Amino acid sequence: MKKLLTLLTLLPLTLLAHLNIVVSYPYIGALTKSIGGEHITTTVLAKGNWDPHFIIPRPSLITKVRNADALIMNGAQLEIGWLPPLINRAANPKTSPSSPTFLNLSHHVELINKPSLVDRKDGDIHPDGNPHFHLDPQNILLLANVIKEFLISIDTEHKEVYEKNYKEFFDMWSEKIVIWKQKMQSKNGLKVIQFHDNLAYFNKAYGLTNIGTIEPLAGIPPSSKHTIEIIELIKKEQPCCILHDVYHSTKTADFISQKSGIKVILMPHDIEALDSIDNLSALFDYLTSAIK
Amino acid sequence: MKKILLSSALCTALVYGLDVLPAEKRTFDQSKFIPDISLIMDASYVDRNVKDADVKHLAVPGVVHGLLGSHSHGDDNHATYNVDNGFNLNYAELVLSSSVDPFFTMDGIFHFSENGVEIEELFFTSNALGYGTKVKGGKFNSNFGYLNEQHHHTWDFADMPLVYESFLGMHGINETGAQIQWTAPTPFYLMAGFEILQGENEQMFGNQSVDLTVINPLAIPQTAEASDGAGLYVGYIKASHDIGDTTILGGISYAQGDSMIDHSVDEEPTVFSGDAKLYGADLVILHALDSYSSIKWQSEFLARELDGIEYANNSLGVFISPTMLKKQSGLYSQLIYTHDKNWRMGVRYDTILQNDVIENGVTIEQPDGLDKYTAMVEYHTSEFARFRLQYSRNNAMFDEDGERKKIDTIILQANISIGAHAAHSF
Numbered sequence: 001m002k003k004l005l006t007l008l009t010l011l012p013l014t015l016l017a018h019l020n021i022v023v024s025y026p027y028i029g030a031l032t033k034s035i036g037g038e039h040i041t042t043t044v045l046a047k048g049n050w051d052p053h054f055i056i057p058r059p060s061l062i063t064k065v066r067n068a069d070a071l072i073m074n075g076a077q078l079e080i081g082w083l084p085p086l087i088n089r090a091a092n093p094k095t096s097p098s099s100p101t102f103l104n105l106s107h108h109v110e111l112i113n114k115p116s117l118v119d120r121k122d123g124d125i126h127p128d129g130n131p132h133f134h135l136d137p138q139n140i141l142l143l144a145n146v147i148k149e150f151l152i153s154i155d156t157e158h159k160e161v162y163e164k165n166y167k168e169f170f171d172m173w174s175e176k177i178v179i180w181k182q183k184m185q186s187k188n189g190l191k192v193i194q195f196h197d198n199l200a201y202f203n204k205a206y207g208l209t210n211i212g213t214i215e216p217l218a219g220i221p222p223s224s225k226h227t228i229e230i231i232e233l234i235k236k237e238q239p240c241c242i243l244h245d246v247y248h249s250t251k252t253a254d255f256i257s258q259k260s261g262i263k264v265i266l267m268p269h270d271i272e273a274l275d276s277i278d279n280l281s282a283l284f285d286y287l288t289s290a291i292k
Numbered sequence: 293m294k295k296i297l298l299s300s301a302l303c304t305a306l307v308y309g310l311d312v313l314p315a316e317k318r319t320f321d322q323s324k325f326i327p328d329i330s331l332i333m334d335a336s337y338v339d340r341n342v343k344d345a346d347v348k349h350l351a352v353p354g355v356v357h358g359l360l361g362s363h364s365h366g367d368d369n370h371a372t373y374n375v376d377n378g379f380n381l382n383y384a385e386l387v388l389s390s391s392v393d394p395f396f397t398m399d400g401i402f403h404f405s406e407n408g409v410e411i412e413e414l415f416f417t418s419n420a421l422g423y424g425t426k427v428k429g430g431k432f433n434s435n436f437g438y439l440n441e442q443h444h445h446t447w448d449f450a451d452m453p454l455v456y457e458s459f460l461g462m463h464g465i466n467e468t469g470a471q472i473q474w475t476a477p478t479p480f481y482l483m484a485g486f487e488i489l490q491g492e493n494e495q496m497f498g499n500q501s502v503d504l505t506v507i508n509p510l511a512i513p514q515t516a517e518a519s520d521g522a523g524l525y526v527g528y529i530k531a532s533h534d535i536g537d538t539t540i541l542g543g544i545s546y547a548q549g550d551s552m553i554d555h556s557v558d559e560e561p562t563v564f565s566g567d568a569k570l571y572g573a574d575l576v577i578l579h580a581l582d583s584y585s586s587i588k589w590q591s592e593f594l595a596r597e598l599d600g601i602e603y604a605n606n607s608l609g610v611f612i613s614p615t616m617l618k619k620q621s622g623l624y625s626q627l628i629y630t631h632d633k634n635w636r637m638g639v640r641y642d643t644i645l646q647n648d649v650i651e652n653g654v655t656i657e658q659p660d661g662l663d664k665y666t667a668m669v670e671y672h673t674s675e676f677a678r679f680r681l682q683y684s685r686n687n688a689m690f691d692e693d694g695e696r697k698k699i700d701t702i703i704l705q706a707n708i709s710i711g712a713h714a715a716h717s718f
Contacts, residue, residue, distance in 0.1 A: 051583035057718050058539045059481035059532035066424045066475045077713075081675075085717040088397075090475060091419040091426035098394060120710075124675060220674060221633050247583045 022068035048272025065090035075106030076131030123217025136201035191239035327390030330711030371405035424475035434465035454642035455622030481532035491524030498552030524549030545572035566600010595621035
């Protein structure tokens with residue numbers, strides 16, 4: 001009887017202590033889980049193998065936001081086309097952008113490629129700068145710290161656990177950064193072509209230069225005129241390769257590859273983008289080995 | 293020379309000088325509080341095999357008069373869609389939205405058209421209550437069914453499904469009132485909502501008394517009395533489940549209200565006064581092929597019951613007031629294939645299934661085969677500009693002599709938006 005009573009009193013306590021954190025993308029989920037450990041559960045809204053700009057706002061996602069204790073998003077307008085109506089329909093005060101349980105990661109990172117002039121004649125641009133900042137491994141450390149502080153602020157009770165987990169993650173990741181840097185050393189100075197400038201931060205971290213994109217302007221599908229221009233550019237500038245995301249069709253890239261002789265390399269942008277990538281380290285292990 | 297120098301210096305000062313202070317340093321600057329703004333235009337070129345003047349006199353027998361024409365009432369400022377042969381500037385939609393304070397947001401959606409300006413929607417919403425509860429007040433599109441809440445520019449076709457337009461008009465249930473919605477804390481999506489609305493819809497509801505002496509000076513009673521005040525209640529439940537990359541959303545809806553259908557100034561004047569009930573069932577299945585490509589199957593069934601008295605003149609010009617019972621239903625089913633970010637195409641089937649009109653207990657025979665077939669293809673230059681070519685064959689329209697008029701319509705529609713990035717709901 002006593003046991004049952006203790007169980008009954010403990011049950012709601014453990015339920016309460018367990019924070020349900022909804023995040024927009026898989027990488028945020030993995031990072032948050034690394035810091036939060038057993039005190040949190042993470043629910044990821046977007047699928048890792050889909051274009052992060054275009055997530056279908058399925059009604060099931062409304063329920064996920066509705067049941068959340070906190071929400072962590074990438075920000076910098078990456079979610080602008082799909083997250084606002086989900087938050088609005090979920091009507092959860094804890095996931096309102098003005099709430100202390102809401103975290104916009106982009107506010108804590110220095111964004112690059114911020115356009116000086118914001119005009120849609122230049123395509124569907126991100127006015128705050130390039131939002132794909134998590135592909136610089138240094139930024140992952142920065143974000144880990146931001147998430148640690150965030151978790152402490154909403155769950156002070158487990159401060160020590162979060163700090164300990166963060167320390168472990170920091171040490172592990174710092175070692176990896178050294179390894180990845182060594183692997184990428186010989187690639188410094190290479191020129192690359194992309195479909196969309198997803199890898200701006202990755203390129204910056206390892207000294208790669210993006211000289212052109214297959215899409216003529218951000219968000220505008222490839223045109224034959226622009227494709228010919230890219231083939232000309234490749235012949236002139238001799239980039240090593242086309243770094244291609246997993247969610248756009250490689251049809252145009254394959255055509256360019258055939259005409260210019262440079263290879264197309266699939267570059268996953270997030271966990272689950274390819275089947276083999278099931279954690280954050282695996283993502284960077286893959287990215288830093290992809291260019292041969 | 294000096295003069296030229298001086299004036300050019302002055303010009304430079306004027307051009308640059310006034311703009312020297314950055315926004316954040318201007319005293320009393322409020323520009324940071326500007327709400328999100330977007331402007332959407334919708335225009336079309338229409339080629340219809342029936343003259344504009346004739347279209348206004350066509351009817352879906354037993355259901356509605358003047359479906360495709362501009363509204364017969366002179367006193368409203370609804371935007372109309374694709375009414376005329378040739379070019380139509382359907383509307384400019386201005387959308388303003390912003391937080392009010394920590395408790396509310398406000399959205400305003402205005403339709404500017406050649407008929408004037410209409411407040412399409414203007415409402416405040418609060419998400420501050422918690423427990424998945426959302427409240428809304430103002431003028432808005434009811435969440436009845438699936439399509440009703442959506443604006444014209446997010447529809448997959450240039451016109452409304454036949455059953456919607458026949459029962460509710462091309463703005464659907466668009467009313468002033470209050471709404472409460474609750475999303476359940478279930479592992480799957482489950483939402484229930486309730487609305488109390490004014491009930492002014494011209495084709496189905498209505499809460500204004502009508503002077504019957506307009507129909508006939510000898511009319512008894514002299515007025516068709518209405519309830520005054522809010523008279524329309526709407527409730528619905530929606531649920532959704534995902535199976536892999538397939539999402540299924542289903543819902544059932546019910547609306548009940550006072551009805552006053554005022555055609556007292558028409559050529560053959562009638563006024564219907566009574567009670568109206570509307571039942572709805574909707575099912576949407578979307579299968580995503582990849583980030584940009586999908587197949588969507590969307591169907592809705594509507595059934596209504598109008599029970600009351602119809603005031604009119606008989607063939608001898610004598611005022612009559614028979615009891616009238618209308619039991620009608622219809623459905624549409626459409627399939628849309630999104631190929632990529634540029635191309636979409638789709639087909640739609642419309643039909644009126646049941647059309648029972650019972651006057652003084654006697655069924656008045658109505659024609660069968662009230663259906664419509666539509667096909668469309670769209671090209672998007674970007675997320676912000678869409679061009680659509682649509683063809684439809686409408687077999688549901690009859691002229692005043694009771695002859696069926698098959699209507700073939702080709703619509704080339706342009707829908708362009710600027711400003712804040714639109715985010716679409718499912």
